[in-house]
Amino acid sequence: MPFDVRDFPGAPPGERAASSRNRWLVAGWLLTICGMILLMVVLGGVTRLTGSGLSIMEWAPLSGILPPLNHAEWEKLFALYKQIPQYRLEHAGFGLSGFQRIFWLEWLHRFWGRLIGVAFFVPLVWFWATGRIERRLRPRLALIFLLGGAQGAVGWFMVESGFFPDSISVSPYRLAVHLALALALYAALLWTALGLVQPNRRMAAAAPLRVLLLFCCVLVALTIVAGSFVAGTHAGFEYNTFPLMEGRLVPTNYARLTPFLRNLTQNPAAVQFDHRLLATLTAVITAFTAIFAAVTRVSPMARVATAALGGLVGLQYSLGIATLLLVVPVPLAAAHQACGVLVLTASLVALHALRPLPARHRSRIRPALAE
Numbered sequence: 001m002p003f004d005v006r007d008f009p010g011a012p013p014g015e016r017a018a019s020s021r022n023r024w025l026v027a028g029w030l031l032t033i034c035g036m037i038l039l040m041v042v043l044g045g046v047t048r049l050t051g052s053g054l055s056i057m058e059w060a061p062l063s064g065i066l067p068p069l070n071h072a073e074w075e076k077l078f079a080l081y082k083q084i085p086q087y088r089l090e091h092a093g094f095g096l097s098g099f100q101r102i103f104w105l106e107w108l109h110r111f112w113g114r115l116i117g118v119a120f121f122v123p124l125v126w127f128w129a130t131g132r133i134e135r136r137l138r139p140r141l142a143l144i145f146l147l148g149g150a151q152g153a154v155g156w157f158m159v160e161s162g163f164f165p166d167s168i169s170v171s172p173y174r175l176a177v178h179l180a181l182a183l184a185l186y187a188a189l190l191w192t193a194l195g196l197v198q199p200n201r202r203m204a205a206a207a208p209l210r211v212l213l214l215f216c217c218v219l220v221a222l223t224i225v226a227g228s229f230v231a232g233t234h235a236g237f238e239y240n241t242f243p244l245m246e247g248r249l250v251p252t253n254y255a256r257l258t259p260f261l262r263n264l265t266q267n268p269a270a271v272q273f274d275h276r277l278l279a280t281l282t283a284v285i286t287a288f289t290a291i292f293a294a295v296t297r298v299s300p301m302a303r304v305a306t307a308a309l310g311g312l313v314g315l316q317y318s319l320g321i322a323t324l325l326l327v328v329p330v331p332l333a334a335a336h337q338a339c340g341v342l343v344l345t346a347s348l349v350a351l352h353a354l355r356p357l358p359a360r361h362r363s364r365i366r367p368a369l370a371e
Helices: 013-049 071-081 085-091 095-129 135-163 172-197 204-232 260-266 268-294 300-325 330-353 359-370
Strands: none
Touching: 013 095, 013 172, 013 330, 071 095, 085 095, 095 135, 135 172, 172 204, 172 260, 172 330, 204 268, 204 300, 204 330, 260 268, 268 300, 300 330
């Protein structure tokens, strides 16, 4: 919980209660935005899996909020879609009704993004104007809003790559950037909300556990980014066996591209193997971390969050295997993507619960308590 002199026992009860209410109010708002981003990530995954992401050929942040309102507008958008390679190579002849099916998914995805912007900006202005946001948080929240706006531009930059003459899907690199920025915004909002509702405790015995959890967070982030390359290269539709690939632990064509680094992002065999490897390493490290937390003296929040992290990683690993073996059914793939965000959530909650109190706060707390 952020340092606030009004929280000390000597402060008037009314001021302490008002400060606490404001923090919980702001935290609830930020956690609501986190939930909306989680749903946005799932919508984005479903949009990609169904080939819907290229159905809207224009980036119109304001006017695009309205869908086509008559037959003539539908025909105009459908005519634009017919000009890109995806239609000719994958959807030729599916008619206006088929176009409408994929259009509505992409429209909903973009509409939800706009709704997130409104749900963040309007309360931000009100909380700011009424003094409910601490001064130290104002620059951070303003930056998050700007990055959220930039995310829309990044999304269009990604979609635009699918309009190239030799392309039927978006660039894996742009997809990875789009997803990474969404998760960075999610993590920043979650961390800020946790700082408003969760006290900071310094526990020397928990230092090794903090290192392990930090390592878990890094592994989770890398695994998610690797997963975006699996999605971007359609690698999940190949090597649909587990644990072996082509009957081997490492596929024979792992390094078929030159220079070698191209394999890490462009070769489906290497991309899928790397994702498997990172996921397995994450599962092993998080299991060890959960066991270590169970026998270490830590706060109940840290223990519960670490146990949840271990359980969610096990669920995520199982969903990943099932998605692969069943050749990427949309519901399972969407659940796999959603669970990945929940894994990231648990790792951040556990890490935050063990965050040591900053030295500048400790130096201010001692004199205040002495009074």
